Amino acid sequence: MAEFLQFAFSGLTVGAIYALVALGFALIYNASHVINFAQGEFVTIGGMATVALMTGGGLPLLLAIPAAVMITALVGLALEKFAVEPAIGRPGGASVVTIIIITIGASIFIRGVVQVTLGKDFHRLPAFSGEAPIDILGARLQPQSLWVLGVTLLVVAALWWFFGRTRFGKAMLATSHNRLAAQLVGIDTRLVLLASFGLSAALGGLAGILTAPITLTKYDIGIMLGLKGFAAAILGGLGSGPGAIVGGIALGLAEALAAGYISSAYKDAVAFIIILVVLFVRPSGLLGGRSTERV
Amino acid sequence: MRRLLDARTGGLLALALIIALLPLILPNKFYYDVAIKTALNALVCVGLNLLIGYAGQISLGHAGFFALGGYASAVLTARYQWNGFAAMAVGMAGVGLLAFIVARPILRLRGHYLAMATLGLGIIIAIVLNREIPITGGPDGMTVPALRLGEWRLIGTTTWYWISGGVLLIAVWLALNLIDSGVGRALRALHGSEVAAETVGIDTTRYKVLIFVISAVFASLAGSLFAHAERFITPTEAGFMRSIEFVTMVVLGGMASTYGAVVGAAILTVLPQLLTKLHDYEHLAFGAVLILVMIFMPKGLVPTLQNRLRHLVGGQPR
Amino acid sequence: MNKRNFLRTAAALVALGALGIAGAQAQQGPIKIGSFLAVTGPASFLGDPEAKTLRLYVDMVNKAGGVNGRQLQAVIYDSAGDARQAVTFARRLIEEDKVDIIVGGSTTGETMAVVPVVEEAQIPFISLAGANVIVEPVKKWVFKMPHSDRMAVEKIYEDMKKNGKTKAAVLGGSGGFDQSCRKEAKDLASRYGITVIADETYAPTDTDMTVQLTKIKNTPGVEGIVGCGFGAPTAITARNYRQLGMQNIQFYFNHGVGSQQFIDGAGGGAEGMRVPVAALLVANQLAGNDPQKKVAEDYTRAYRAANNNEAVSTFGGHMYDGFMIAIEAMKRAGGTDKAKVRDEIEKTKGFVGADGIYNMSATDHMGLTLDSFKMVEVRNNTWKLLY
Incomplete structure (x- = not known):
């Protein structure tokens, strides 16, 4: 029992990180049908910027966190403004492949910038409330894991409120359902697109900061997190918020349990095997709706 | 004479000429090596272009097929003393079969789901190659014996330059023929709108599967040749970044343009060799180039330049 | 340039x-x-x-x-x-x-x-x-x-033998550097009268090793852990090792962790871990007559x-x-x-x-x-x- 619980804690913590990244994918996808392959790099920026602000800038953790989230959000806005918008704003729009390559180019670029400015070393942030592990039924949990899980819940609640209760949130939701119709009723879809990148970047940055005390942070930590987050988003059904959360947690748990009870050698493959099987059986993900193509 | 001037034959002739004359200006083995890599990357891209440019399907996992071909050659010749050509053929058949088996379920998917499925397939292949150390040598890779033609050992950069150049030429010719055939017309219809193509009675899935298998076999062949030319192979060849490289080459050169695929492969094989002098700024510069080209030349280099050229001579842009 | x-x-x-x-x-x-x-x-x-x-x-x-x-x-x-x-x-x-x-x-x-x-x-x-x-x-x-990685493992096994430890667990990444060390650890064990009773792997991009460590912890009889790896995963391993309260099992890393970064990244988790390293890392602690002292200090x-x-x-x-x-x-x-x-x-x-x-x-x-x-x-x- 203690063993299972230990695996579950590990899976939940890692799963929550995947979920936050997947949520970022979902937000942008909803607003623009763009898959942002630089999503993982937002995680990198969040963590690395906090480290830089604390060690280089001498800021206390409490100030460094909001500053780093803001920096990440700005990077997200810049990405939309200078790389994505010029491509999809063109008459005729841009193909899926073009956008994929632009965002992959952006991820390589961002990694390059972080590497040149902040170095290639890995860094650690201090845990928010100490390092002393908590004993639960024989399994031991890092207090930081509670922070990750707690903030993930808060974020989900905040997003639910934002999309359900605020005018702008509803506008974003409307855009995701039907872009043209949204434009017709006077929604500034370009602003929605811009906001989705800012919001999604902020989410990624936050994930990077929360997890840096557990996973450490490094200029290239975003690559695998981005891919797993993408897998989680697809697993849950692209564009579905609850789907992203469920997908992320499910992948995290599956990886931990597979490593624990089967073999740790193929742990990394678990996420991708699951995703292939799910796609073969249910091509639109676990919680995704079926879509039809307009001729 | 007229036939000589049409784009297809003319292009083939030009490509043959470039391959034949290039050695005159290649100063040393290093440049031959880059040229070989260019040709083999181009071989993958010519196949991948059929899939991306004509069938309108994306694959983020072609490096997996490339590496499988390479490892089939490496493992069968090194560990089981097979003849290199037999190993190569078995690799191509095996990869073709794998592609065929996964194609149906995968190609039902659209857009980003397809991207995810092919990406996942590629990553799983990479992980297997990394983990099965007794067979593949694991992350450190393995040495590959020389390819033998009777008593003749095919080694040396000049030999491999001619081999890879020749194979590329044949591949381009095959691809061009395919595009001009009934399959090609069906594909173009498919690229426009799948549903529309289906309503006029085209079995879209059959064609998609066919093209997927062909492009995978091209990649496998390139992988086998690469393994023998370099005499060494590592699982990095199957990696996600390598798959991205292939797709980028196709898109950069110009989707739905066979020569574009070749040009894209040439640029993206040579460019990193130039950027390496920038040391730490290499990745930054590479990322920036990708973004800029996609923003300013979304159709890719070759079609964009072709259009400009037509404008210049006063013809109608297509 | x-x-x-x-x-x-x-x-x-x-x-x-x-x-x-x-x-x-x-x-x-x-x-x-x-x-x-x-x-x-x-x-x-x-x-x-x-x-x-x-x-x-x-x-x-x-x-x-x-x-x-x-x-x-x-x-x-x-x-x-x-x-x-x-x-x-x-x-x-x-x-x-x-x-x-x-x-x-x-x-x-x-x-x-x-x-x-x-x-x-x-x-x-x-x-x-x-x-x-x-x-x-x-x-x-x-x-x-x-x-070589073999020498690192030999040094570790010598230390285990000296302290009467005979049952080892191996934990390492899936990269080339790690795999080579893991192979040596398994090949050399018998020569030192050591048996390897647990063997766990992680991917270089893994961000949590508690699962692997839990399995080692729950394998009865493990007296020493041989860690094969470098970089961020080793620091995370050290953190998880402390989180799980496994300090009663001696942890050895190979020389891949030979930098201050490892200790800092581990956030206190590396305390008590043993590592075979080149003299350079402890230049100031070398005896005055050690021939390497001057070279190491100058460098x-x-x-x-x-x-x-x-x-x-x-x-x-x-x-x-x-x-x-x-x-x-x-x-x-x-x-x-x-x-x-x-x-x-x-x-x-x-x-x-x-x-x-x-x-x-x-x-x-x-x-x-x-x-x-x-x-x-x-x-x-x-x-x-x-x-």
């Missing part, structure tokens, strides 16, 4: 696609030392200090008048730890840059991929990578610097002064040794004739380097023994020399 050189290369490479003229001429200019290193990528913790060290010492030697009256020039390429790129760059160093010697190859994978190229080109090559396969069997033109001082007080790692030390052995051999050979330099490298005797004292021979192209490996323990967030 050499701008003229860049332009020349650019021109030549453009020629691949169209017409152009490439100028490749050998002249009696500087002595060229070529290097391909994992400056970026997962093994950047190896390649980065190695590149910095090479640049630093080329400068220092040039200021002191060069070698045989000629200046030195370093040509460094970033292989990102990828064997394929390493091969390309090795060819480029040999054919295009026409270097006189190659000192580089941060990882075993890169090194092994390049071996056929340098053997064919007949150019001396000093590798900075760990595995024994590089010099066993001996290859005519290939030498290697640091202690540390120079490196820190040139790199914003960055802490030294043992990896930069490998480059120091390789570079020094190379130029010493050139001095003895009185020039850069490749065959003569190779012979002189093979004759290296009693060279005191950062990694130990090198005595090479026709049958030993590494030249180090187990005694120059030190066993250290992490105490109060720093390395404490045990013996």
Whole structure:
């Protein structure tokens, strides 16, 4: 029992990180049908910027966190403004492949910038409330894991409120359902697109900061997190918020349990095997709706 | 004479000429090596272009097929003393079969789901190659014996330059023929709108599967040749970044343009060799180039330049 | 960056696609030392200090008048730890840059991929990578610097034996460096009367090792854990090791963690862990009469002064040794004739380097023994020399 619980804690913590990244994918996808392959790099920026602000800038953790989230959000806005918008704003729009390559180019670029400015070393942030592990039924949990899980819940609640209760949130939701119709009723879809990148970047940055005390942070930590987050988003059904959360947690748990009870050698493959099987059986993900193509 | 001037034959002739004359200006083995890599990357891209440019399907996992071909050659010749050509053929058949088996379920998917499925397939292949150390040598890779033609050992950069150049030429010719055939017309219809193509009675899935298998076999062949030319192979060849490289080459050169695929492969094989002098700024510069080209030349280099050229001579842009 | 050189290369490479003229001429200019290193990528913790060290010492030697009256020039390429790129760059160093010697190859994978190229080109090559396969069997033109992973495991098993521990668990990443160490750990165990009763793996990108450690913790009888790895995963492992309260099982890491970064990243989790490392890491704790003390201290001082007080790692030390052995051999050979330099490298005797004292021979192209490996323990967030 203690063993299972230990695996579950590990899976939940890692799963929550995947979920936050997947949520970022979902937000942008909803607003623009763009898959942002630089999503993982937002995680990198969040963590690395906090480290830089604390060690280089001498800021206390409490100030460094909001500053780093803001920096990440700005990077997200810049990405939309200078790389994505010029491509999809063109008459005729841009193909899926073009956008994929632009965002992959952006991820390589961002990694390059972080590497040149902040170095290639890995860094650690201090845990928010100490390092002393908590004993639960024989399994031991890092207090930081509670922070990750707690903030993930808060974020989900905040997003639910934002999309359900605020005018702008509803506008974003409307855009995701039907872009043209949204434009017709006077929604500034370009602003929605811009906001989705800012919001999604902020989410990624936050994930990077929360997890840096557990996973450490490094200029290239975003690559695998981005891919797993993408897998989680697809697993849950692209564009579905609850789907992203469920997908992320499910992948995290599956990886931990597979490593624990089967073999740790193929742990990394678990996420991708699951995703292939799910796609073969249910091509639109676990919680995704079926879509039809307009001729 | 007229036939000589049409784009297809003319292009083939030009490509043959470039391959034949290039050695005159290649100063040393290093440049031959880059040229070989260019040709083999181009071989993958010519196949991948059929899939991306004509069938309108994306694959983020072609490096997996490339590496499988390479490892089939490496493992069968090194560990089981097979003849290199037999190993190569078995690799191509095996990869073709794998592609065929996964194609149906995968190609039902659209857009980003397809991207995810092919990406996942590629990553799983990479992980297997990394983990099965007794067979593949694991992350450190393995040495590959020389390819033998009777008593003749095919080694040396000049030999491999001619081999890879020749194979590329044949591949381009095959691809061009395919595009001009009934399959090609069906594909173009498919690229426009799948549903529309289906309503006029085209079995879209059959064609998609066919093209997927062909492009995978091209990649496998390139992988086998690469393994023998370099005499060494590592699982990095199957990696996600390598798959991205292939797709980028196709898109950069110009989707739905066979020569574009070749040009894209040439640029993206040579460019990193130039950027390496920038040391730490290499990745930054590479990322920036990708973004800029996609923003300013979304159709890719070759079609964009072709259009400009037509404008210049006063013809109608297509 | 050499701008003229860049332009020349650019021109030549453009020629691949169209017409152009490439100028490749050998002249009696500087002595060229070529290097391909994992400056970026997962093994950047190896390649980065190695590149910095090479640049630093080329400068220092040039200021002191060069070698045989000629200046030195370093040509460094970033292989990102990828064997394929390493091969390309090795060819480029040999054919295009026409270097006189190659000192580089941060990882075993890169090194092994390049071996056929340098053997064919007949150019001396000093590798900075760990595995024994590089010099066993001996290859005519290939030498290697640091202690091998086998020696690291031997040192660990000696320590376990001394403390009466016979049941080991192995935990390592799936990368080449880690795999090689894990293989040695399993192969050598019986020779020390040790049995390996648990074996766990993680991916280099993994961010949590509690699952693997829990399995080891729940395997009854484990007395020592042999950790094989480097970089962020090792620091995370150390954190999880403490989180799970496993301090009653002695944890050993191989020499991949030989940097202050590991201790800092572990956030206190590394306390009590033991690591076999080169003397360089504990230079200030060496006995006054230790022959390596001066070398290690001088290197540390120079490196820190040139790199914003960055802490030294043992990896930069490998480059120091390789570079020094190379130029010493050139001095003895009185020039850069490749065959003569190779012979002189093979004759290296009693060279005191950062990694130990090198005595090479026709049958030993590494030249180090187990005694120059030190066993250290992490105490109060720093390395404490045990013996």
